[in-house]
Amino acid sequence: MAKKTYIKAITEGIDIALAEDPKTLVFGEDVGKNGGVFRATNGLQEKYGVDRVFSTPLAESGILGMSIGLAATGWRPVPEIQFMGFTFEAMDSIAAQMSRIRFQYNGTKHAPITIRTPYGGGTHTAELHGDDLENFFVGIPGLRVVAPSSAYDAKGLIISAIENNDPVLFLENLRLYRSVKGEVPDDKYTVPLDKANVVQEGTDVTIIAYGGEVSEAQKAAKKLAKDNISAEIIDLRSLYPLDTDTIFESIKKTHRVVIVQEAQKMAGVGAQVASAISEGAIMYLDAPVTRVAAPNSVYPFPQTENVWLPGARDIEDAVREVINY
Known part of the structure; x- marks a missing residue:
């Protein structure tokens, strides 16, 4: 077992899927020869050929429309949407077509x-x-949404x-691609699509996060520990369905x-988690549910994003507020 980056771990996982099932196809904008804009599919076209790993035109609706046709004829498509902000171009394919087929x-x-897309x-x-x-996708019946925070996951x-x-909408946090490393087995293994992970055990407060905010929660927990505040950190991993048992x-x-999300606060994943807690665990709370999220505005220019995130x-600060309630 060696230490690998988040993006290297994703590449290895796709490689294993391609090797095990000849019906698996990987495609998207620049995914073929170039290995994707972030090189997540680097070397895979050379290994598996242009018929199984290939680039497409810059047309998100076409990429996912083709995915539906391929899936209907026995293939297992793994399309990439280059950035999550472009998924709106293919919303009909996701919400009105592929997610409904089973029903x-x-x-x-x-x-x-499996729709891969970088975000954040x-x-x-x-x-x-x-x-x-x-938040636009977790309410679509028939669509799973996952957001790993570690290389292993x-x-x-x-x-x-x-x-x-x-x-499955597979969300890859941009800032984790090369900043996060972890022990990752070389061989195949799987992680459940519907199970949260207790990253750190604690006794005084539960911090629930996902994606890039898990590492921020860990940083906060280290500072809180200096004041003898013990924080338990839950990484949701699956945004839909939610693992409410672990929570x-x-x-x-x-x-x-304290529930943490990088996205805007209004109608977010954190709101759904808070709702689930109010229905199933409110009797255990000694303080109100507190949420940490981005402001309800469009994503800012790069010069101000560090203040916005x-x-x-x-x-x-949110933890101290609930501790002192």
Whole structure:
């Protein structure tokens, strides 16, 4: 087992899926010879050929429309949308078509499509390149949404997503691609698509996060520990469906919760988590549910994104607020 970057782990997972199933196809803008804009598919076309790993025109609706046709004829497509901000171009394919196939055919047909897309800020990108739009997708029945925060989970989840028979939106946090490293086995393994992970155990407060905000929660927890505040950190991993069992068990122990998301606060994943807690675990709380999120505005210019994005200090302040309630 060696230390690998988040993006290297994703590449390895896709490689394994291609090797195991000749019906797996990987494609998207610049995905072929260039290995994708971030090189997540680097070397795969050379290894598996242009018929299985190939570039497409810059047409997101075409990429996902083709994915539906391929899935309907027995293939297992792994399309890439270059940035999450461009998924709106293909929303009809996601919300009105691929996610409904299992229901339309009473479970006799499926759409085993894994849509990979980078998302999130912190890398000073242009407009539409740093958007967090997961809130638009977690309410679509039939679509799974996952967002790994570690290299280990990135590899295990991409393999699970590709092997799954329902469509999966696989969110890859931009700032984690090369900044996060972890121990990752060389061989195949899987991570469940519907199970949260307790990253750090604690007794005083539960911090729930996902994607790039998990590392921010860990930074905050280190500072809080200096004041003898013990934080338990839950990485959601799966945004839909939610693993409420893990969340509730933690709250039973800590009696306080802070929910963190990088996206805008309104109608976000954090709101759904808070709603689930109010329905299933409110009796265990000693303080109100507190949320940390970005402002309800469009993603800012690169010069101001560090102020706009939720960080460790924001999480720390929120925890102190619920501790002192």
